[in-house]
Amino acid sequence: MESKLLIKERDVVIPGEELASGMDFLPSEGTYRLENSIYSKVMGLVKVDGKVLKVRALRGGYLPKRNDTVIGKVTDIMSAGWFIDIFSPYNSLLPLKEGSSDFIQRGADLTRYYDIEDFVVVKILSVNAQKQVDVTIKGPGLRKLKGGRLIKINSQKVPRVIGKQGSMINLIKENTGTQVTVGQNGIVWIKGEDPLMENLAEKTIRKIEAEAHIPGLTDRIGEWLKDQVGGKK
Amino acid sequence: MSYDKRNDGRGFDDCRPMEAKAGIVKSASGSASFKIGETVAFATVQGPRDLYPKFLKNPKKGKIRVFYQMMPFSGVGGRIRPGPNRRAKEISMVTAKAFEEVLCLEDFPNAVVDIYIDIPQADAGTRCAGISAASIALADAGIRMTEMVAGVAVGRTADKLLVDLDYSEEAHEEGATDIPIAVTSVTDKISLLQMDGDMTQKQLSEVLRKGIVACKAINEVQKAALKKGYEVA
Numbered sequence: 001m002e003s004k005l006l007i008k009e010r011d012v013v014i015p016g017e018e019l020a021s022g023m024d025f026l027p028s029e030g031t032y033r034l035e036n037s038i039y040s041k042v043m044g045l046v047k048v049d050g051k052v053l054k055v056r057a058l059r060g061g062y063l064p065k066r067n068d069t070v071i072g073k074v075t076d077i078m079s080a081g082w083f084i085d086i087f088s089p090y091n092s093l094l095p096l097k098e099g100s101s102d103f104i105q106r107g108a109d110l111t112r113y114y115d116i117e118d119f120v121v122v123k124i125l126s127v128n129a130q131k132q133v134d135v136t137i138k139g140p141g142l143r144k145l146k147g148g149r150l151i152k153i154n155s156q157k158v159p160r161v162i163g164k165q166g167s168m169i170n171l172i173k174e175n176t177g178t179q180v181t182v183g184q185n186g187i188v189w190i191k192g193e194d195p196l197m198e199n200l201a202e203k204t205i206r207k208i209e210a211e212a213h214i215p216g217l218t219d220r221i222g223e224w225l226k227d228q229v230g231g232k233k
Numbered sequence: 234m235s236y237d238k239r240n241d242g243r244g245f246d247d248c249r250p251m252e253a254k255a256g257i258v259k260s261a262s263g264s265a266s267f268k269i270g271e272t273v274a275f276a277t278v279q280g281p282r283d284l285y286p287k288f289l290k291n292p293k294k295g296k297i298r299v300f301y302q303m304m305p306f307s308g309v310g311g312r313i314r315p316g317p318n319r320r321a322k323e324i325s326m327v328t329a330k331a332f333e334e335v336l337c338l339e340d341f342p343n344a345v346v347d348i349y350i351d352i353p354q355a356d357a358g359t360r361c362a363g364i365s366a367a368s369i370a371l372a373d374a375g376i377r378m379t380e381m382v383a384g385v386a387v388g389r390t391a392d393k394l395l396v397d398l399d400y401s402e403e404a405h406e407e408g409a410t411d412i413p414i415a416v417t418s419v420t421d422k423i424s425l426l427q428m429d430g431d432m433t434q435k436q437l438s439e440v441l442r443k444g445i446v447a448c449k450a451i452n453e454v455q456k457a458a459l460k461k462g463y464e465v466a
Contacts (some may be wrong), residue, residue: 014455014456015335015377015379015380016378039419041377059262059373063281075424091280131343
């Protein structure tokens with residue numbers, strides 16, 4: 001039987017939409033094979049990588065993955081460590097050992113390190129089959145956040161906000177002079193000297209989120225940002 | 234006297250005019266409205282999110298809960314008392330079961346997806362409209378599912394087999410049979426089948442075939458609703 005691709009790269013498809021017929025194509029992330037055809041499992045954009053078909057979701061909550069850097073909030077303190085809400089259906093634990101390089105005495109006051117309602121940048125160490133998550137704060141860029149503002153974006157749009165090799169985020173940082181940290185869970189931290197620039201950075205991220213599916217994003221945002229910064233000076 | 238012509242003049246195998254919209258509730262993970270004739274359903278999806286009380290959690294796969302409700306002003310008669318009643322609980326249960334097979338529940342163990350179906354305006358076939366709306370809302374929420382689900386009521390009024398009965402046909406003086414069905418979009422499996430009334434075996438298989446054809450038309454409406462707003466110029 002002849003194989004045929006029924007969609008184009010970057011097409012928007014819905015669950016159950018047929019992507020290709022024949023055995024020459026391979027299903028990957030967000031797709032599945034049923035008899036001779038490949039169907040989408042999720043609403044999103046198609047990516048054709050040679051013979052491999054993928055669908056990247058357009059919307060949806062964050063599900064924790066190993067090695068993701070996320071921004072979370074300390075919700076509880078136990079003797080084993082800190083509970084971190086990572087804005088997903090699953091809570092995570094920051095164990096004592098991963099919380100600080102200091103030796104922490106048994107029964108010590110853990111609020112000295114991270115108190116309840118502190119926001120932290122952490123990396124996911126492990127996720128088991130029941131989705132119990134362990135995180136660490138030891139590593140480059142991982143820290144407790146001080147000052148600045150936090151915004152929440154669609155976690156599926158995070159790769160667009162970061163851009164290829166961080167091109168988009170560097171664009172924002174350079175043009176607005178702010179510090180920006182993006183968590184894979186869709187929490188973005190922005191801090192700058194000038195609150196107006198913080199506003200602009202936030203506005204830019206919102207714009208990226210809204211226009212992420214339209215091609216030529218980085219160039220368009222770059223020009224738009226230059227206009228905005230020029231107007232302010 | 235037989236039922237020669239439908240009260241609203243459409244063909245015996247035709248659905249009432251349909252209208253669907255995705256993303257009507259901003260604060261929800263996903264949402265949709267679905268209108269078929271005078272029957273309107275709103276579906277709102279929240280989740281996947283943490284599930285409490287804890288004993289309801291299933292560490293192997295996620296859970297789906299449906300909350301179907303008719304709004305107090307939705308009926309043609311007097312005020313409908315809001316809140317869970319025997320009928321609403323039954324419809325919630327069968328709707329959840331209609332989706333269990335198509336959703337990829339193993340993606341979110343220990344968590345839950347809640348679907349709220351509200352009926353602001355009722356003219357028969359509310360559970361089917363609810364299922365059609367919920368399917369759009371689930372796709373809009375970015376939840377993985379192998380196929381879409383569409384619901385339609387089929388049945389018999391007097392001696393005629395009909396698709397998508399309205400209230401006047403369901404309550405016809407010469408007797409009527411109402412069969413709500415839900416059909417999956419790829420494999421054409423029937424995921425909901427209830428019957429109120431009687432008919433011969435031959436009539437039943439004929440009317441089910443008509444229902445499956447009608448669900449294809451509903452699938453097209455669902456697809457158009459989901460893709461609206463993502464057209465790339």
